[in-house]
Amino acid sequence: MTSVARFETESIYAHVEALVALGHRRTGTPAGHAAADYVAERLRDCHIPEVVIDEVDSTRWDASHTRLTVGAEDVDCFPVNHSCAHDGPVGPFGTGRAGLTRRLVDLHTIHDDADLHDAIVIFDVSFGSHDLLELLGGEISKEQIDTSRYADFYDALPDGKLIDPYNTTLAATAQRVANAGAAGFIAVLADYFDSNRYLNEDYDGLALPGVWVTNAQGRQIRTHLAHDVGVTATLELIGSRHAVNGRSVVATLPGQSPETILIHSHHDSVWDGAVEDASGTALVLALARHFAAQPLDQRPRTLMFATMDTHFTGYEAHQQFVDDYVTAHPYGREILVDVALEHVARAAHARGGELVEIGGPEPRVVLTNTGHTVVESIQRALEGLPRLAVLPTSALPGDEIPTDADYNYQAGVPIVSLVSAPIYLYDEADTLDKVDKSQLAPLASAFAHIIEDLGVIARELIPDTAPVAPSGLP
Numbered sequence: 001m002t003s004v005a006r007f008e009t010e011s012i013y014a015h016v017e018a019l020v021a022l023g024h025r026r027t028g029t030p031a032g033h034a035a036a037d038y039v040a041e042r043l044r045d046c047h048i049p050e051v052v053i054d055e056v057d058s059t060r061w062d063a064s065h066t067r068l069t070v071g072a073e074d075v076d077c078f079p080v081n082h083s084c085a086h087d088g089p090v091g092p093f094g095t096g097r098a099g100l101t102r103r104l105v106d107l108h109t110i111h112d113d114a115d116l117h118d119a120i121v122i123f124d125v126s127f128g129s130h131d132l133l134e135l136l137g138g139e140i141s142k143e144q145i146d147t148s149r150y151a152d153f154y155d156a157l158p159d160g161k162l163i164d165p166y167n168t169t170l171a172a173t174a175q176r177v178a179n180a181g182a183a184g185f186i187a188v189l190a191d192y193f194d195s196n197r198y199l200n201e202d203y204d205g206l207a208l209p210g211v212w213v214t215n216a217q218g219r220q221i222r223t224h225l226a227h228d229v230g231v232t233a234t235l236e237l238i239g240s241r242h243a244v245n246g247r248s249v250v251a252t253l254p255g256q257s258p259e260t261i262l263i264h265s266h267h268d269s270v271w272d273g274a275v276e277d278a279s280g281t282a283l284v285l286a287l288a289r290h291f292a293a294q295p296l297d298q299r300p301r302t303l304m305f306a307t308m309d310t311h312f313t314g315y316e317a318h319q320q321f322v323d324d325y326v327t328a329h330p331y332g333r334e335i336l337v338d339v340a341l342e343h344v345a346r347a348a349h350a351r352g353g354e355l356v357e358i359g360g361p362e363p364r365v366v367l368t369n370t371g372h373t374v375v376e377s378i379q380r381a382l383e384g385l386p387r388l389a390v391l392p393t394s395a396l397p398g399d400e401i402p403t404d405a406d407y408n409y410q411a412g413v414p415i416v417s418l419v420s421a422p423i424y425l426y427d428e429a430d431t432l433d434k435v436d437k438s439q440l441a442p443l444a445s446a447f448a449h450i451i452e453d454l455g456v457i458a459r460e461l462i463p464d465t466a467p468v469a470p471s472g473l474p
Helices: 008-020 029-043 140-147 151-155 170-179 215-227 273-294 318-329 372-382 407-412 435-455
Strands: 051-069 073-075 091-092 100-106 120-123 126-129 161-168 185-187 210-214 230-252 257-266 300-306 334-341 346-351 354-361 366-368 390-394 416-421 471-473
Touching: 008 273, 008 435, 029 051, 029 230, 029 273, 029 300, 029 435, 051 318, 073 215, 100 215, 120 170, 120 215, 120 230, 126 210, 140 151, 140 257, 151 257, 161 257, 170 185, 170 435, 185 215, 185 230, 210 230, 215 300, 230 273, 230 318, 257 273, 257 366, 257 435, 273 435, 318 407, 334 407, 334 435, 354 416, 372 435, 407 416, 416 471
Parallel strands: 100 120, 120 185, 185 210, 257 300, 257 334, 334 416, 366 390
Antiparallel strands: 051 073, 051 230, 091 230, 100 230, 126 161, 230 300, 346 354, 366 416, 390 471
């Protein structure tokens, strides 16, 4: 493979703009279908000989009417995605136009869960977080951080913690109040900025109707409740679950060997999805054009470029991909490693209820369970990129990897997964201005070098066979 990788920022960013211009790319919508078509057309423009759109059955949750009244006052709210009808049948769901009128109870003031029975329950939801020093496995102390290679990374984190907007307390708390016989819930975005437009992924435990409110709205509701312990709330939520087709794009660029390197992201979104994940999809398209321009004798291994769907409706496309391309080996192709690219974002914090941009890229990590030879390649390629750390997947608690690579990871495929987690990731605030344009070309170039190295590293050296030390990059 070539040792020179040049990419133009504007040509990559043009893909982001084109995808955002399609509208909210929700699975099964015209914009969602158009996103798959766009990706497929751009890959065919590269003269990649095999480009397919794989369809899979999924179910999309849509709310058509939401309202919350506390006492006689309307409270601005937003439906909790997948609530009221989680894993229910296709068709309408909801409270009906009359809604549910019940006594209002604050979960944080009760002494016994029996008090939640037949109530509408208000509770706080917090985002997950990972302490950077803990992720680094004791490599350095807090006292050493300011003079370490992690200083810029650490300074860009709120309280030294990587926020995880995917893993929240929502599902467990909603399940708790449901088990107690509650009628519905009001989820307060306690550590968020002043928005209730948080559109969560599909979690277990959301059988009850629920709505999001901001922290400020939550305080107003609790003030009302403090002055009138008998106050009632009326919750209206009406919607439908639709049977839809998810459409993922898979393009195969033959190499001299059927051994395959996967490069992937996802093209669906719930809002504009500029960061999530038009930015990742744009990197995939840029890399596809780069490698498709090379002659066959410069591609030792086959390259597969994919953008997934159903990220917000149940990940059916990801499971189908595992079944069709990981478990099965079409044409003898075996995926040796998954290079997943997500979220090229500008850094921002929630401060005093405001979303405050702090400048520069959102701190990002490359999660990997590859061997030392691959890790050294990653470190070389990414050297000089700001606010970036390479971490072993074993640094994270639990078995799940909070990236789009998780299904392949669970199926035993080694991963090299770039991801950042800006707090606005699931919000309508994820607009074009949140993409860190300055990082698009450098990341594309760095990952081109990583993919080039993966093309020639012996297959037995790709998987992790020993613990990988974390590495920060200046």
